[in-house]
Amino acid sequence: xxxxxxxxxxxxxRGNPTVEVEVLLDDGIVQRAAVPSGASTGAFExxxxxxxxxxxxxxxxxxxxxxxxxxxxxxxxxGVEASEQRIVDEILxxxxxxxxxxxxxxxxxxxxxxxVAKAAADSADLPLYRYLGGPNAHVLPVPLFNVINGGExxxxxxxxxxxxxxxxxxxxYSESLRWGVExxxxxxxxxxxxxxxxxxxxxxxxAPDLPSNREGLDFLIKAIEKAGxxxxxxxxxxxxxxxxxxxxxxxYRLENKDWSADQLIEYYAGLVADFPIVTIEDALAEDDWDxxxxxxxxxxxxxxxxxxxxxxxxxQRLADGISRGVANSLxxxxxxxxxxxxxxDAVSLAQRSGYTAMxxxxxxxxxxxxxxxxxxxxxxxxxxxGAPARSERVAKYNQLLRIEEDLxxxxxxxxxxxxxxxxx
Ligand code: PGA
Ligand code: ZN
Numbered sequence: 143x144x145x146x147x148x149x150x151x152x153x154x155x156r157g158n159p160t161v162e163v164e165v166l167l168d169d170g171i172v173q174r175a176a177v178p179s180g181a182s183t184g185a186f187e188x189x190x191x192x193x194x195x196x197x198x199x200x201x202x203x204x205x206x207x208x209x210x211x212x213x214x215x216x217x218x219x220x221g222v223e224a225s226e227q228r229i230v231d232e233i234l235x236x237x238x239x240x241x242x243x244x245x246x247x248x249x250x251x252x253x254x255x256x257x258v259a260k261a262a263a264d265s266a267d268l269p270l271y272r273y274l275g276g277p278n279a280h281v282l283p284v285p286l287f288n289v290i291n292g293g294e295x296x297x298x299x300x301x302x303x304x305x306x307x308x309x310x311x312x313x314x315y316s317e318s319l320r321w322g323v324e325x326x327x328x329x330x331x332x333x334x335x336x337x338x339x340x341x342x343x344x345x346x347x348x349a350p351d352l353p354s355n356r357e358g359l360d361f362l363i364k365a366i367e368k369a370g371x372x373x374x375x376x377x378x379x380x381x382x383x384x385x386x387x388x389x390x391x392x393x394y395r396l397e398n399k400d401w402s403a404d405q406l407i408e409y410y411a412g413l414v415a416d417f418p419i420v421t422i423e424d425a426l427a428e429d430d431w432d433x434x435x436x437x438x439x440x441x442x443x444x445x446x447x448x449x450x451x452x453x454x455x456x457x458q459r460l461a462d463g464i465s466r467g468v469a470n471s472l473x474x475x476x477x478x479x480x481x482x483x484x485x486x487d488a489v490s491l492a493q494r495s496g497y498t499a500m501x502x503x504x505x506x507x508x509x510x511x512x513x514x515x516x517x518x519x520x521x522x523x524x525x526x527x528g529a530p531a532r533s534e535r536v537a538k539y540n541q542l543l544r545i546e547e548d549l550x551x552x553x554x555x556x557x558x559x560x561x562x563x564x565x566x
Pocket of ligand 1: 179180181182183184303382384450502503504505506
């Protein structure tokens with residue numbers, strides 16, 4: 143039974159305050175969870191409560207959310223069985239009482255939801271992935287390493303937010319990790335040799351001032367080859383365009399030019415023809431549904447089209463997208479929706495509907511590694527949690543190494559099968 147719930151304000155990887163929650167059970171178990179935070183957040187995400195008190199942390203403090211945990215959310219679940227996750231999350235949502243968790247804050251609610259799950263797992267003496275996913279949780283995800291950072295995540299001139307290496311050809315997760323790391327180090331040397339800066343962006347990728355997005359993809363291909371791998375066969379590429387960030391009044395502003403959605407779709411078709419791209423996320427803006435439909439009709443059979451700002455891990459928005467035939471993959475960010483239950487509901491809906499699912503960190507992260515366990519618990523087969531640099535990113539990749547070891551012979555690496563639409 144849940145005996146007490148505490149919370150505090152800690153810092154995330156950008157040096158901004160975030161919520162950490164601790165849950166104590168009546169058997170003496172204590173577990174904690176910390177909440178991540180985005181920069182290129184979708185308009186339809188659950189509400190992140192910040193104090194707005196400019197005298198502390200530029201208004202970004204989270205003392206109100208901490209107080210909501212201590213005064214309201216915690217007391218509401220005291221005495222409830224920690225393993226009753228769906229009941230716990232329902233009580234949290236009812237206590238908040240709003241549609242988008244605006245009153246107590248999705249950051250407060252999520253912290254409690256995750257800490258309860260961890261405490262229940264510990265109390266059952268199970269690793270989190272096994273507690274959440276049961277005996278069938280066995281698929282190690284393909285890690286999508288975000289090795290070039292642009293957009294809102296870096297102060298460079300690249301419009302697209304994320305350029306991924308996806309080591310799909312490896313035999314095991316640990317091998318895919320090594321391939322990604324080796325290529326990452328070669329990429330640094332290549333950028334340096336070409337005279338570019340090799341400082342890191344928010345997610346641990348390099349943030350060079352490249353002249354074009356294509357140039358970024360060219361560098362990835364060069365690095366893959368120089369590291370001794372075959373592009374497409376061993377390591378494929380991916381993009382998170384985060385197009386909402388450069389969309390306004392029906393126009394996309396990319397590489398200092400104005401683009402219509404149709405022109406942009408044609409541009410993507412060219413990229414998919416020229417590069418071994420397995421996944422493109424948020425290729426269009428979060429509200430541009432008709433263009434999303436055209437994009438899906440044009441490229442959906444060849445490449446994974448992921449909805450991040452489009453779906454915001456929200457089962458209703460996803461259901462809407464599925465019925466319209468829009469996109470074919472769900473990005474999964476626990477703090478976009480704010481409870482574990484609703485996260486699982488979104489993933490289940492995606493999987494039942496022939497959509498793939500990719501677990502995801504946020505650009506503002508902590509040392510919390512819950513998403514690594516979630517990736518295995520859902521057998522999703524894909525995770526993006528930054529470059530193999532910066533401890534808050536590496537922490538998730540390292541947790542997957544532990545899970546791989548724990549699963550031993552039962553572990554299966556998703557590999558190429560994670561991207562059923564990829565024909566390259
Ligand atoms: P965010 O970026 O965490 O800043 O929203 C991640 C993403 O867009 O996938
Ligand atoms: Zn995204």
